[in-house]
Amino acid sequence: MATPEAPMDGGRPPGPPLKPPAGLPPGREPTPPRRRRGWWIAGGVVLALPLLGYATLSVLLDGEYLRRRVESAVTAATGRPFTLSGPVGLKLALVPTVVLEGPRFANAPGGSRPEMFTARRVEAEVALLPLLSQRLEIRHLTVVAPELLLETDAAGQPNWRFHPAAAPAQAPDSRPAPAPGAASTGGRPVQGYAVELRQVELRDGRAVWHDMRSGQTEQLALPALALHTEGDGTLRMMGDVGFRGLALSLDARGGSLSGLLSAQSGTQPGRPSAQDWPIDASLSGEGIQAQLSGTFSGNVWSGRLRVSADNTARLAMLVPGLALPPAEDLALDMDLAPGGPTSIRLAAGKVDLPRRDSGPDISLGPITVTAPDLGARVSATGEAQIGDLPLSWRADLPPPRAVRSGRGGPWPLQLSVTGEDLALSLGGTLAGPGPEGAAMDLSLKIQDLRTLGQRAHLPLPGLRGLEASTHLVGEADGWVGLRNLSLRSEQAEATGDLRLRPGSVPAVDGRIDVARLDLDAIPPPLPPAPAKADAGQGAGQGAGQDAGGATPTAPAAPAPPALPTGSRKVIPDLPVPLDRLAALEADLRLRVGLLRAGRLDWRNGEAVLALHGGRLLADPLAIDGAGGRIALRVAAEGTASPPSLDVSAHAPSVDLAALLPALGLPGGVSGMLDAETALSARGRTLREMAAGLNGSLGLALADGRVDISLLDAVAGDLRRLLLPNAPRNGSEAVRCLALRLQARDGVASAQAMLLETDIASVLGSGSVDLGQERLDLRLLPRARLGGIGLAIPVVVDGALAQPRLRADPQGAASAGAAILKELSNRRNDPGGMLGQTLNQALGQILGEGDSEADCAAQLRIARGGREGPVPAPAAPENRQGGVGDLLRGLLRR
Template sequence: MAAATAAAAPPRRGRWLRWLLIASAALLALAALGVALAPSALEAQKPRIAAAVEARTGRQLTLAGPVGLKFSLFPTVTMEDVALANMPGGSRPAMARVGRVEAEFALLPLLSRRLELRRLVLRAPDILLETDEAGRPNWVFAPPGTASEQAVPPDSPPSAPPGEVATSTPRPPPLSVERVTVTDGRLVHRNGVTGRTRTLAVERFRTEPVAGADGLLRLDGAVALDGLPVTVGGEAGGPARLFGASETSPWPVRLAVAAGGAEARVEGAAAQPLRARGWRVSVVANVPDLARFAATFPNMPAPPLRDLDLSATLADPGPDAGRRLPRFSDLRVSLGANDLSWLWPGLRLSGLRVDAPRDDAPFSLEGQAAAGAVPLRLSGSLGAPRPWLVGAAAPEPWPIDLGFGAGAATASLKGGVADVTRGALGFDLALAMRVPDVAALSPLAGRPLPPVRDLSFDARVSERGRGFAAGAFLRDLRVSSSAGDAAGNLTYVIGQRQGLVGELTSRRLDLDALLPPPAATAAPAPGAAAPPSAPPAGDGRVIPDLPLPVDALRITQGNLRWTLEDLVAGGVPMRQVLVAVAVEDGRARLDPFIATLPGGQAMVRGSADATVDPPALQVSAQTSGFDLAPMLAALRAPPRVAGRIDLDADLRGVGRDLRAVAAGLSGHLGLALVDGTLDAALLQGLPPELRRVVLPRGAGAGGAIPFPCGALRVQFEEGAARLRALLAETGIGRVGGEGVMNLRDETLALRLLPDLRVGGLALRAPVNVAGTLAAPRVGVSPEAAAAAGLGALLSLQRTPDRDLQGLAGLLGGGGSGSAALP
C-alpha cells in the first residue's frame, strides 16, 4: 500500500504551476456553471476558491483584486493581484504573484472534465523558486495534515516506474493551452545552500499552436538572464503532455537561443519533462566572443577567446547515476583562429579541436598554433571524462598520450593516472623531448637561446603529493646534447620552501656552450662621427655594491650532488669535478667544490646564513700548483703574469651586497707563486732608456721578466686588510712591503721596499702607495730618493766611503750594495 501511495505521488517540480492552473480551472468551472450570475456573485466565490487551493497544496491563495467575467461563446475570466504563499521559512511571504490573469476558455470541454484554454495572458508575474538551507524546495506541495513531501530531496529517483499512478490518486483535469502571453515577468531561483540567486526577467513570451501538428506549440520570447539579453524561439509540446495527462509519446522540444552574440540550437524530447527523466537532446552552439558572452555571469571568468563551436548529444543519466550530471556523446568542441598574446607574447592559435565519442571513452585533441615564426602542434588523447565528473565505484586508470611539436622539436607525454575517482592519484608519465636546434626556439622563449644541438631529454615523472601539490619526482633522467650530458634522479620539492633534491652524474659538460650568444651591436653609419664617450658611471668605488641573492635562501630548500668527469667553464677545462650544494632552513652550504685544473687541484667551501640580519657569509679555498695562465683566460684578463700558484684563503663577512661584506671582512689570504714570469709590457710606462737598462738582456717589449718566486699573506680584521708578508723576487731584484688597505672606504696606506740591481747599480728607495683603489698615488720621499742616490754611488765604489754610508743611513737608505743583493 505504501509503495502504491509513493508511486502515486505526483511530480514535485512544476506543481505550483499545476495547482495554479487547477485553481483557474475551478474558477472557470464555477464561471461556466453560473454564467448568468452577476459579477458580485463571482466575488463571493473567492473564499471557496482559495480554500480549495489550500486544501490541495497546503498554501494560501490570495485573490486581492477583482474577479471578472466576459461572457461570449468563449468566456474570459480575469483576475488581478493573485498571490500563492511561499513555504514556511521562505525568503519572502509569496512564492508567486501575478498582476493580472486573463483566461479565455471553451465551455463544452468542461462537461467532460477537460480544460481547454484558448488564450492565457499573464501580466507582471513574479515567481520565486528556492530551496532552504537543508536543500528542501518550495515547489513541493503537501495538503494540510499529511506528511510533507518536502523531506524528500528534489532529485530523488521515482519510487515507481514512470507512468504508474495509483488508482486512489485523482489526476488533475486534462489541460490544453493554445496561446499563452507573458509580459513584464520575473522568475527568480535562489539556492538556500549556497546563497546564490539567478534572475530571469521576461520582457515578452508567447506561444501559439503549430498548424497541422497536434499539441505542438510555437514559442517566441525575449528574456534577460542576470542582465544578459536572451531571445528564444522554436517549438515544444503542449501542457497536456507536459503535465502527464497524455503519455503516449515523449514531450518534444526544438529551440533556438541567442544571447551575448552566441547562438544555440536544442532539439530532443523528454519522457517525463517535469521530473527531468528520460530526456535526450542534441545541442549545437556557436560563440563568436566568449568573453562577451560570459561577462554577465557571476563567478564565471572567461578568457578572451573567439569562434567557439560546440555540438553534443546530452541525455538523462538515469535514477542510479550518483551525481546527476548529464551523459553526453558525440561531443565536438573547436576553436578558430585566436590571438593568444595575453597567454604568451606572440602566440597565435590557428585551430583547436576536441572530440569525445562518449563520456566513458577517451577523447582526442588536435591543435595548431604559432609563436612568432615557430609553428606549434598538439595532438593525442586523454582518458574518459566521466570519472572526473561523477566519480566511479572503483579506482579507474586514466590514460594520457599527448604529443607536442615546436618547429623541428618534438615532445611526448605518455602514461596515466592510477585513480581519478578521488581526484588525481598516482601519476606515472614518460616525458621525452628531442630538439635538433635549441637556438631555433629563441622566438618561443622571447630571448636568445644558446646554440645547443641534438638535445635529448627523457625522464619518468610522478607526483610528490596529490596532483603534484608537493612537487614531482624525476626518475631515470637522461639528458644529452652537443653541450654535454647528465643522468640521475631528481625531486622537485614544493612547499613552504622549494628546490631540487637528488644526484646527477655527467661525462662531459661545457658551461660556455650553454651561454646565449652575445647581443649584436649595430654598425655605425658610414661617415658618422663617433659619439662622445660617456663619463664613467658609479661612485668612484672599485668594489661594487652588487646585491647578493641571500634572501632567496628563505624560500629555497634542496640538496644536490653533481659529479662530472669533464667540465669546461670560462674556457678553463676541469676534470674530476664534484659539486655538493645544500640549502635548508635559510642556510646554504657549498661543501665542497673540488676540481682538478691544469697543474693542480682546487677546493672551495662556502656557506651563507640568511636567518641572521645582516646575512653572514663565509668562503674558504685551497689550491696547489694552480696554473695562472688558464685562470687569467677564464677571467678574460690579459696574461700579464704566469706561473704556478698556491692559495690558502678563509674569509668571513656580513651584508646584503658585496661592498658591505668587504667592509666587514675578516680572515686571511695567502698566496705563493713559483716559476713565474712577468710580461715586459708592464714596464711600458718607463722611459725607453731606463726600460733598456731594467729589462734583462734580450727581452723586448713583448718579452718576459723572470719571476722565480713570490709570497703574500694578508690578515683581514673588520674590513682592514693588513700586509703581514709581501715578497716578490724577480730577475732584477726583490720587492717587499707592508701597510694597510681599508676596504670600508678603499683607502691605501702601503709602503713598498724595492731592492733592485740595475746595470750594476743597487737601487733601494721605499715607495709609498696612498690614495684609493680607484685612484692610487705612488711616490718616493725626497729623503728616500737622496738615500737611494747615495746608495747607488756607494755601490760603484770599490771601497765605500764611511761618511757617505752614515749619511745614507740617516736618510733612510742602505749602506753598501754588497749586503743588499747576493
C-alpha cells in the same frame, strides 16, 4: 349553420384594410409588429451577454469563491499550499481584469525558505463569453515582481518535483435534489471550468538557483519576459535576461502548457513517451550564444546543446573563479541524454598561455577535444606556437568521469608533439586524478637545440643530436620521480635520478652524473630570428632586403648615458637576488667526470647543494684542474634582512698560465698560485655587499714569470723612471708575489703586499675603502741598478675610478738614505758597526729592515701562516760599476 372562416392574419377578423397612420410619407408601409420585436430581442441579447458574463464573474467572486477555487486547484495539482495574501479585485471593461494580490506558493519541505514562488500582483484579463460555456479563457496574464526559487536539497532532490494530492472519496449527497427550474446558490459547488491561458507577461522578476549541498547561489534577472500560446497550442517565450552583469536575449519555443505540467512529473515506466516536452531555445548576448534543442521530462533533458563565445572573458563573467587563459572562438557541442552528455566536442581557435618574465609568447590553437561521453577516452588534437616555432600535438586522455572518481584505473595516456627537427612522446598510465601512481615514459629528440631556440625565442645552447629520456613515476605527497634519466648529445653525456614536486614552492632532489661535458664545443645561443618579410613586398626582393635591394643592418643599441665624473663607480650596483632562494627547495648531488672549458680539462668535479627555507649551503664545490684541486664553500641566507652571503675557497696549487686564459682573462703570467679566501657580506646589491665586506683574501706565488708588456701596462711610467735601460720585450722572473687583505666593514687593509722580481720589487701597505671606493696605499718600489738599490716611496690615493699616484714628500730622506746604505756596502764595511747601525735605521725607514719585508716572511703571511714554496736564493749581485752609472740612469745620460 355555417361555421365562420378562421382568420388568416393571426386573429384579426376580416374587414376593410387598415389605413396607414397619419404623418407617414406616401408609399411607406408601417413596420410589422413581429419585426419590431426581433430587433428588441437582438438588442436585449447584446446587452444581456456582458451582463451575464459580469454576473458570472460576480458569482465566481462572490464569497471569495475564486480565491478558494484557485488556492484549492493549485494546491491539489501540486501538493503544496498556494495562498493569496491580498484581496481579489475586478476591473470592469469590455475584457475585464481580475487582480490577485500577493500570491504565494510554498516551497518543498526542508527548503531554504518557506516560499518557492511569490509575486506582488497577478492581473488576468478574462474573456466574458467563454464563461457561459464554462471555459475560463485568460487572454493575458501579467505577473508583477515575481520571484521564483529553484533549489536542490541536501539529498539532491529538486524543489520543482511536485506530488499532487490524491482526490478524496466523494461522500453521497444526502441533500434533496432541487426542484426543476430552481436557481443554484452561490454556496454550492458548480461544475469545473476548463482553463485556457493565451499569454503570460513577467515584469521586474527574478529567478534564484540554490544548491543546499554546496551553498552555491545564482540569480537571474527577468526585467521583461513574455510567454504566449501559438496557434498550434505550443508555447513561446521571449524577453530579456540579466545574469552576472551580462545582458542576454531569450527566445524559446516549447510544447503545450498541459504537456509541461505532465512532463514535470517525469516519465514513468510503462508510460508513453508523449510526456516528453519539446523545447527549442536560444540565449544570446554580446559575444556569447547558447542553443538548446530537445525534450524535457521531469528533471531529465534530452537533446543537443551548443554554446559559443568569442573569448574567455565572456565565460569569466558567467562562471566566476574559472581560471582560464585568454582564448578566442570557443565552441561546445554535446548531446544531452539521461545518462549524461554524449558526442562531446570542445573547440577553441586560439589559447594564449601566460607569459613568464621575458619568456616567449606561447599559444595553442586551433584545438579540438572530442569524447563519446564522460565515461569514454578523450581525444585532443591541435597546433601550438612557441615564439616563431610551430608545433603539432595530439593527446589521448583517460575518461573524465573515471579519473574524477578515482576508480577503475590505471588508465592509459598518450601525448605526442612534433615540429621541425623535434619529436616528443609521453606514454604510460594514470592511477587517479593526481600524479600519485602514474607511470610514464618520456622521450625527446632535437636535432639542433640552438636553431630551435632561435625560432622559439629561447636562449638554448647549441647541443646537437640531443636525445633525452626518463621514466616518470608519481610518488606520494605530490612528488614526481624522474628515474633512469639519460641525456646524450655530441657534446655531453649525463645520467641521473631526480624527484620533482610542483607547487607554489617547487622542490627537487636527487643526483646527476655528468660523464663528459665539452663547453668549448657548445656554441652560445642565437638571438631570435628576424620577423618574416611582409607579403606585400615585391617579388624581386629577397628575404631580409629593403626596397633598395640592400640588406638592412640592425640598429645599433643606444649607448648608455655617461655618468657624471664625480659619481663614477667601479663596483656596479647590480642586484644580488638572494631573496629568490626562498622560491625553491633542493637537495642535489652532482658529479662531473670530464669537463672541458677554456681549452682546459677539469676532472673529478663534485657538488653537494642543500636549499631549504631560503638558506643555501653548497659544500663541497670542488674540481681538479689547472694543476691542482679547487675547493669552495658557499652559504647564503635569502630570508635574512638584509640577505647574507659567505664564500670560502682554497686552491693551493693553480697553474696561472692555464687558468687565466680558461677564465677569459689576459695571460702573460706563469707560476703556481696558492689562493685562499673567506669572505662574508650582507646586502641586496653588489655595492651594498662590498661596503660591508668582512674576511680575508690571500695570494702567494713563488718563482713565476710575467710578460714585460704586462708590467708596462700596469706600471709602465714608474718602471721606465726607475729602469730606463730595462728590456722592453720578453718576460721577467718573479721571485715572489705575496698579498693578504683583511676586510672589516668594507675596509680592506694590507697585511702583506710584496712583488719582487730579479731587478725590482714593490713593498706596500695601506687600505682600500670598498664602501667609499677610496684608496690609501703607500708603495715602496725599489730598483737595483749596477748593484745600487734605488727606492722612491709612492702614495696611491683617490677614487678607485681615478687613482692618483704621486711621490711621498716624506720619503726623500729615505730614498737618500737608501743610496748611502748602498754606498756603505760598496765600501766593504757591510759588517761594521756603522754600516750595521745605518742598515737597521734605514731599514726601519724603508720598511725593509723587518724580516717580514723578505719573500719568505711575506709569503707566509699571505698563506695565513702556512708554510709553502719559497723562491730560490737570489744570485750574487755584480758590484762592478759606480755611482755614475746610477746618476746617469737618473739623469738619463
